[in-house]
Amino acid sequence: MIGVLCALYILVIVAAGVAAWGTIQRDRSEDWAVMLGTAIALGLGAVGTALMFASLLGIAVSRVTIGAIALIAVLAIAWWWGRARIDWPKLQPPGNGLLGWPWLLPVAGIVFGGVYWCATAWGLPLWEWDAFVIWGLKAKVVYHEPLVPRPDYFTDKSLSFSHLNYPLLTPFLTVGAWKMVGAVHEQAGRAHLPLYYVSMMLLTFALARGALGTLAGASLGLVVAACPVMLLYGGVGGADVPLTAFHLAGAFWTWRWLQSGTARDAILAGIFAGFCALTKQEGLAIAFVQSVVFGAFAVMSIRTRWKSAMLAILIALAISLPWLVYRAGIPDTAVPYASRLNVSTIVDNIGRLKPILLAMGGQLIAFDIFGAFWLVWILAVLAGFHGFARKENLGLWVLFLGQVGVKILAYVITTWDIEDHLQNSVSRVMMHTMGAAILLTVAHSSALADRVRAFQHARATRFGGGSLQ
């Protein structure tokens, strides 16, 4: 019975995502993998946010709340379905003859990665430290009482170890599952986690396939899926993987907006920036950096983009603002970044830069943590350095480096022992940046391919054309 109820909850999440997608995109034609990958991420964020907003209004999460979300989703899908335009996959394998089969190999690896996520999410109790100290405890708090009136938990400083003011999107998704099954159930609370994996795989696949073909799409998906850090944290129940997934979706639609300038791309980018802000503290920084990218590109092409850029920023703000207001009343006692963000603290701790940079740089070659992911990234950037000439790729670099910069700053001003802090968090912090890094890998690889194509074309024109004359 628990399995059936969890499956129903997953269906509600996917339906909410498809409904949100249909409402935003309406009759716009889109690739199936982009649609599904985005819709799943939208569903996860939308259900978590909706349950949280209801709780902020004093409405406790219940089956009725979840049923209301499901009803709205079904109505929206019914409205959209008649006008939906999706490019579904063709059934024949891509490529010619035998050359078409290798894509099955990475796809098999990705499927196995999915099995690993499902097994660790559904088969084990909550064992990882942050998963129960921070996220599991918060889920229990909001399972028993709504956010208004404010539960004592949020002002009890003897519980500061659980980071009282961390955002609540992922705990509310857990609570949704618990309410569906009618009890606190550690495995049921993680039933939805494999959806993050599906979303990330579909978006990575769609991205790389669009630029470089099916085999490249599936293979880059495998590079991401096989990251040991992803496999380790995917099913544990923390907020690191959800943040990585929302950031990937946000970076994807930011990149699309940088290319197209359309309002619909901006809306999706803004929504995912808001979800990032509601997922982890680091997500606030991601939302900020993404807004800076939107602002900068709006200024650069003020006539065509300012409206859509403002729309994205306002949407991100609208999603995160209710939480930011609520959070203002919670004591900031665990890591008071805001009060330590000043010149004297930075100057006093500037000596930390060396260990921070060494630790972050070390992750790029840490095979036991990221597999070959960062090596592929480095190779793509070096081989496709012509990609720096493209304006939209510069936007991605701002997104990536801005995030890294904010994290370096956070390490510089933290009150924790820097060696301990780095040891405990640097692999997860680098994982958060993978969203923009995946896009950069595709963007630079694509630039390399275009460069070679242009070279081949020029050579063909020069020699082939000459002989015709």
Place this chain on the structure above:
Amino acid sequence: MPDDSSEQSVVPPSPLPPSAGERADSVQWIVASVFLLAGVISAAYSIGQPMLREIFSEAATGKPVKRAVGWSGLDREWGKHGKDENLGLRFVGFDARNPSHRNASQEVYFRGTYFLWPRRLYTARSDYVINSATELIAARQYPDGDWFLERGVTKVVTFVLLENGQVQIFLDVHQKPGGGGR
């Protein structure tokens, strides 16, 4: 919903003729091969990692993961004492300078708080900040019996670290307001 009809796409159309596009397949093939090789190596490396293998096999067979075994012992202890009520918590003999003492005390308090919620595990007043085991042990600002009773706490669990390194657990039961003692 904004209308996209007035917005212009800035994506340039591909300038390449079909013949160049066909040749480009070889470039795609090379890039894809590099990705595939990296993916296969990463997958092989992940499969070879003992920790990931161990977690997977324990998840698939339903056995608790090694790291969770310690939690199940603590959980049983909390379940035994705090089934239906709030509990108090004290540490005796723990030294904040000793890393193993710090680990043990924070595991007891942090895990216990999670396991028991919505029942509470009180060890300090709500205005006392506990971020780490150092604060947990070093402060020693344990509330008295009256404070506990005001919060519905009649049982206080005390973890005592003996000289031989063993930990003994004692249960104090408060019989009357202001009372206490083992």
